[in-house]
Structure formats: C-alpha cells, structure tokens
Amino acid sequence: QITLKESGPTLVKPTQALTLTCSFSGFSLRSAGVGVVWIRQPPGKALEWLALIYWNGDKRYSPSLQNRLTLTEDTSTNQVLLTLTNMDPMDTATYFCAHFSTMVTTGYFGYWGQGILVTVSS
C-alpha cells in the first residue's frame, strides 16, 4: 500500500525559507519508473506543478520557481524534501506530494498526500 504524507511548518514569515518533508511508504524511489512530485494549490485556485525527482536522481523544477526551489532525497528514511527560499505571501498554498509513475505506458500521479497548508505572513 502506497502512502505519502507532507510535514513541515504551517506558518512562515516573508523572506524566510520553507522546507517541507514528504514521507512515503509502499515504494522505493530507487525503483525504475518511479518519481515523487510536489504540487501546490493557493486557496481557491488551481493546481500548480512545482518539482519532480526521478528514481535515478534526476530532478526537474518549475521554470518560474527554479531559482528558489531545491529537492533533496533521503533514501534511507524514504523522504523527499522540498525547500523554497525567500517566501512571499503569494506562496501561501496547500502543498502536496505525490507518487509519479513514469513508464512509457503510464505517466500519472496515482497516489497523493493529504497536503499541508502553508501560510506566509508576518
């Protein structure tokens, strides 16, 4: 059974850095065709893809945020960390992580975490 859960601070101040942890179970990030993605959703707005880490360690970032985003992984603890620097009130959103199945005959976010609402305010 695949599960993912986001954790981290729910309130950050402007200009601070945010680090969120995606803790997962039921799969290995070293299995071919597997990835972990981060997506966010401002209150009342649409989903926005942020970043992806593949099973081989390759990482991809949203071009609009890539100067502020960093993904790291800890395979020993089955965690993927997302760091977003220089937080702004516009970054207030629910942040989701999800399992990405990325074989030729797949390509989907099949399992999602519950999400964590992060508010940026002084």
Added chain:
Amino acid sequence: DIVMTQSPLSLPVTPGEPASISCRSSQSLLKGGYNYLDWYLQKPGQSPQLLVYLGSIRALGVPDRFSGSGSGTEFTLKISRVEAEDVGVYYCLQVLETPFTFGAGTNVEIK
C-alpha cells in the same frame, strides 16, 4: 511550456444526466502512440485523485461512467450519468514533458 485550456470552467449538472469537459493543449501530447494526458478529480476538502491516464485509460477503481477520449491536442472527459458524489473540480494534466502543466479546472456542481 505547454498550455492546457479547459472548458467550461463551471458546469452545473443534473443527476442522471451526462456531462462533458474539454481540454486542449498548446502542442500535441501524442508520443510513441500514447497521449500523455491525465484527468483528476478533486472533491471538496480532499486531495486530487486520478481518474484517467494516457488520455483514455481509467484508473483502478474508477467507475465506468467516466471515460476519456481524444488525441493530439483535443481531449474530452465524459460522465455518462452524473451522480451526486461526482461533484468537485476536474483537472487535466499533461505529463509529456516538464514543466508538467494543469488546466485551470472545471467546477462541477449539482443544479
């Protein structure tokens, strides 16, 4: 970036009636015979859930009243007979290339 355009953005539906959502991409999502287009439903207060992948393949456990069709740049999600539990926001997503991009969402509500 590939731009995903959904329509309509709001869709009032009557239970038992069909419903249809359109998604258009700014470039073809067809590669190697597969269309890299997914559909997700986000029910109120919940995380999104996968409905359809590769344009037309229903995910495990998804009722057969949901069907995806289309190819290239034009895609459609159809609900043959809407049920009350189908309310929420439906999103299309292209996974052909990064940055992955979502449509703006279609809010389906009961009339």
